Amino acid sequence: MSSGEQRLQPRKKPRQVRSELMRQRILDAAARVFAEHGYAAGTTNRIAELARISVGSLYQYYPNKDAILLELVTRHMDAGVAATERLEREELSGPLAEVIRVFVRATIDNHLDDPQLLQVMLEQAPRSPALRERVARHQKSRVAYAKDLLDRHPEVRVADTETAARLIVSTVELVVHQLIAAPDPVPIPRFETELTAMLTTYLTTPPPESRTPKATTPGQDQPSKVGMPKATKLVRE
């Protein structure tokens, strides 16, 4: 399955109008199939069946299964970026708390549609180089944007805006996803308020005395668990 390189362009560029329609049909069907069965069990035949087309046709538009998921992921991310940009244009000048709230809200919106599908996307990301690359790039740009925001806002009092940026971006993305996808989902309005509050207080509260760690220590000092890695894990072979 994960055998190195892989064609990602469709075998045939669409030339007629109905083609574009088909692409959308396939994507819609794939979204539902992946959401319901997961990636591994979401077979191309099932996707074709749900889209009311034949497998052969499916492979006319996407060279393989991976390419379908990749396009799904790309579209989701593009939608997220677009939504964020749209919202932030209205609020960028406001106080930090407002900007954060906009961020949180945009993320919630982006996840409300289809948490299941999103779950599958995130699952599969680490296994496909193309996907991994796409997701990593997106994540990186979001962190960069957040860092910029923090640097620009004078109310921000954290020691290290890079770490803080990564922390808040991950927090929003992950927590929103998990708590919305949960079988017993939290009440959205309150959740939005609390998450925003958490991030805002964190960013604007000055360090008690000197929360700043030494930070110059070159050697990796470890405050927790020292030397008992259960085994030589991680990739090898």
Place this chain on the structure above:
Amino acid sequence: MSSGEQRLQPRKKPRQVRSELMRQRILDAAARVFAEHGYAAGTTNRIAELARISVGSLYQYYPNKDAILLELVTRHMDAGVAATERLEREELSGPLAEVIRVFVRATIDNHLDDPQLLQVMLEQAPRSPALRERVARHQKSRVAYAKDLLDRHPEVRVADTETAARLIVSTVELVVHQLIAAPDPVPIPRFETELTAMLTTYLTTPPPESRTPKATTPGQDQPSKVGMPKATKLVRE
């Protein structure tokens, strides 16, 4: 594959001493195979090969692939609970900030071993009823414990300790995992400090004026995106 009920007990109770050894061999091999290839591509034959036993033997101890992952998950969770309990016995009486730090640290420790494997566990959880149940129970107990802690500590100033408990439990679990498993991992000590700070400030800062939402509104008021669920997603068939 996901065909309803499923035997989860091994086909044969071990009666000799070497049996216990085999179980451990299998588990170790499975952990590595799953971590490296993921669940779907982590074949039982590969596990057996790495464990230097035959597939047949593997199936003498575990009735199927799922059961192997289930035991892996169970062990990981038990280890986490045990570690948390051990640590908290030493610190439970301290100020909130200290307790939180202990929590964060315990979680970090628990994830440092093998982030990849953990990733696979979390991925697979939603697809296997038995796994899902196990994970849900664990999550619930952690939230309950956190709520208790918040209720007991007077410094805590949030409006709704239930929501706050869910928020912080999810945050710690998810963010620790993501930022440790990242290709460019954050510096652990600083990360621990920042995450602890974020949670502590959130919990102890009183609501600006009245951060409390109305909370009595029976109708689901929606602060964000109203009515445009892209499609009828979720299970059908």
Place this chain on the structure above:
DNA sequence: CACAATTATGAGCAATTATTCGCTTCTCGC
């Protein structure tokens, strides 16, 4: 040592699945 119970083996079965390709059907400019 013998022999019965327990445990280990691994070739192979049955099922699943991504992908192909020879063929039919449709589209549209003439």
Place this chain on the structure above:
DNA sequence: GCGAGAAGCGAATAATTGCTCATAATTGTG
């Protein structure tokens, strides 16, 4: 309405994989 290329079809293929079972090795006991 013709015909050539575009689009669509789906049975067949090749590969993979979870798991079984007939057989062999190992163990402990008298």
